[in-house]
Amino acid sequence: MTSESRPSKQQLADEFRSFIDPQFVISDEETLKPYECDGLAMYREMPMLVVLPETVEQVQRVMRICHEKGVPVVARGAGTGLCAGAMPHKEGVVLSLAKFNRILDIDPVARTARLQPGVRNLAISEEAAQYGLYYGPDPSSQIACTIGGNVAENSGGVHCLKYGLTVHNLLKVEMITVEGERVTVGSDGLDACGMDLLALVTGSEGLLGVVTEVTVKLLPKPEVARVIMAGFDSIEKAGDAVGAVISHGIIPGGLEMMDGHAIIAADDFCQAGYPRDAKALLLCEVDGTEEEVDEHIAEAESVFRKLGATSIRTSTSEEERALLWKGRKSAFPAVGRISPDYYCMDGTIPRRHLAHVLLEMEKMSEEFGLRVANVFHAGDGNLHPLILFDANIPGEFETAEAFGSRILELCVEVGGCITGEHGVGVEKIRQMAVQFDDQELAQFHSVKAAFDPKGILNPGKGVPTLKFCQEYRSIEHKQHKHEAGAEHG
Amino acid sequence: MADQIQSLQEQVLQARKNGQTLNIVGGGTKSFMGRKTDTDSATLSLAEHSGVVEYHPVELVLTVRAGTTLSEIEAVLAEEGQCLHFEPPRLGDGATIGGTLACNLSGPARPWAGSVRDQVLGLRLLNGQGEHLRFGGQVMKNVAGYDVSRLQAGAMGTLGVMTEISLKVMPKPATTATLVQEMPLDSAIDYMNRRTGEPKPITGACWLDGKVYLRLAGARSAVEATAEQWEGEVFEGGNGLWQQIQDMQHEFFAGDDPLWRFSVKSSAVMPSLDGPWLVDWAGAQRWYRGPATLSDLEPVAAEAGGQVSLFRGGDRTGEVMHSQPEALKAIQRRIKQSFDPDGLFNPGRLYSWL
Secondary structure, three states, X not given: OOHHHXXXXXXXXXXXXXOOOHHHEEOOHHHHHHHOXXXXXXXXXXXXXXXXXXXXXXXXXXXXXXXXXXXXXXXXXXXXXXXXXOOOOOOOEXXXXXXXXXXXXXXXXXXXXXXXXXXXXXXXXXXXXXXXXXXXXXXXXXXXXXXXXXXXXXXXXXXXXXXXOHHHOEEEEEEEOOOOOEEEEEOOOOOOOOOOHHHHHOOOOOOOOEXXXXXXXXXXXXXXXXXXXXXXXXXXXXXXXXXXXXXXXXXXXXXXXXXXXXXXXXXXXXXXXXXXXXXXXXEEEEEEOXXXXXHHHHHHHHHHHHXXXXXXXXXXXXXXXXXXXXXXXXXXXXXXXXXXXXXXXXXXXXXXXXXXXXXXXXXXXXXXXXXXXXXXXXXXXXXXXEEEEOOOOOOHHHHHHHHHHHHHHHXXXXXXXXXXXXXXXXXXXXXXXXXXXXXHHHHHHHHHHHHOOOOOEOOOOOOOOHHXXXXXXXXXXXXXXXXXXXXXX | OEOOHHHHHHHHHHHHHHOOOEEEEOOOOOOOOOOOOOOOOEEEEOOOEOOEEEEEHHHOEEEEEOOOEHHHHHXXXXXXXXXXXXXXXXXOOOOXXXXXXXXXXXXXXXXXXXXXXXXXXXXXXXXXXXXXXXXXXXXXXXXXXXXHHHHXXXXXXXXXXXXXXXXXXXXXXXXXXXXXXXOOHHHHHHHHHHHHOOOOOEEEEEEEOOEEEEEEEEOHHHHHHHHHHOOXXXXXXXXXXXXXXXXXXXXXXXXXXXXXXXXOOOOOOOOOOOOOEEEEHHHOEEEEEOOOOHHHHHHXXXXXXXXXXXXXXXXXXXXXXXXXXXXXXXXXXXXXXXXXXXXXXXXXXOOOOO
């Protein structure tokens, strides 16, 4: 596909304006500007055009035109993603689903919600609350992020161990194929016949189709939830405590860990009453019926005490529960206060390697000369190291990026993965070459081609080209070996 | 039992060279499922490729070879007080985890605990070029690359030979109790849905022979309190009944009459079809016995928001799975082509066109 064969910006804009309200076809620099990045603002690109269709038919026509003419299409929800997955293509169209923001139906008996893709994650639970129901996955951006984006990224949150990721909470999606066909993937039943395309589409980062409707499962809101805050004088002890609770047959609704840096930053930020001298803090939330929660809270407290918790506090009211969570929920802005900028990573590891990984990270922190604070979805092994840096110092973001790469590669080394819930996008495309070999990546490319033979959906994201990988592996690994040799030799 | 990967890989490469199609078999307990196809396929047996590769109870993660039997897995997990939460149907002694995932079979707890597909964390697979690939991982959260692992669920081996599977496992519930009461089917559908919408430790809801059964499982105090609050008698034979339904050993499933599986919206009105029904999953899975054709039943299932398949018996030379629209057919054909360009694996087993 050469750019010569593509229509000019003006031609394309005129064509879109023939069937989309002209004010929703954006072509001037100033109005395009807000679309140049998503939540990972370090990666930017100006799009050729942004369109905001208002009907599914308009989405279909946009896709048909772009497919026929080989114009790249980047679908976009609220733009809160953290991997530059919605970063525009400079010769492409950003297809915003922002106008699709209606909750179409809530069925309180079957416990389902039918949603347009631009509905905000939190709005689902707010609307379902009148029936005593809610939507499970709760990414920390839930106030702003959309369900369409959640499907694209297979978003998680703090309740995944018990309630699953987006993929576990979907029944079906309506999707526009790259050729502009409208198809339904999945059904209102729990299992559908044929290949599980719903699983394939979930988390596919807008590379396989454009989702125009989502049906999710709703859950009954637990009768009660209580949280235990436990401080420990070492990461190892806190890690052991997580394992011990689970070994007792308790699956907490949420199980979060923070390291010493994050504890102090969060406590300074919102005076949550965290133990400031602790090296690790656990927040262990148990939800369920009154009886079950009482039983499990007592057991978990006793486990923490036995494993040497230096402080324990258990919420006895909703206010106290909210306060204890407040520090964790504001950990990112809190860290933002102690550093001009921070870079959030998203690796997942088998929990047994936690202490080792954090120790290695401390070493890297010294090596790169940048501080790192850790918040951790301890229940499911999903790490969010926050690398602190100052973007105004030339080269410092590049250093943070290199530090981040090393952290992700360490996650792979211990049997984990490069992204638990934020996605690959542009940001982690290099590390894909570390997690997967060429045959696996080639298989991904052929899966992509099964949906999008011309490769116009979100090109350059998610899966790297093989040539790129070979180059990356050879450069990076030479460096690693060199560094490792210098350290140990 | 041991690692047979080299032999499996050689068999795939040899088959490719000879243009020989392969019928992938674990324990052979689900050979009645899917379409009846030409029998000139050679058998690729996974039965010997078995055993636990890694098990970390504290991580809730189990990695096994695909030919490992469900009974072996359950025995290993039981020692640590854990289980496969999705309650895999054991359709025979030799039933393997690979076959269970390929057929996407889950038991009575499925609406609450998720399906086998939901518990898959990662797997290894031989594709049609004999490449041994690894997808997903051994961690709860992993969004790197397409979810090829879960794509295998229900694909009936048409995309490759699964060799190793990592699953999320869960603690066994401390206590279970079953409540039973008489109720007509239409009312039972509504009742099971409403009970499922309450924040109580429910993990089973089925209707059979004029009675509705609810299973409670979890912390003892919660199970006992809920059993007190809800109507219905405590049914002492509960565990046996759920096991019979899970393993399809209940007399409802006996005999040669065609067995149809409706996977529909849980609250959908019962279709007016004469014949025996067993309604499980709080209404989302409905078993029907009786002569019918797929083309007659498809509109009935669609009206109920779901799909139908001919699970066992009947005419298996035609299609047995709910039909697919052209656009999705085209995508699935291309996916098949991408994994298995020479069409070696289980040709025609899932659909005639795959």
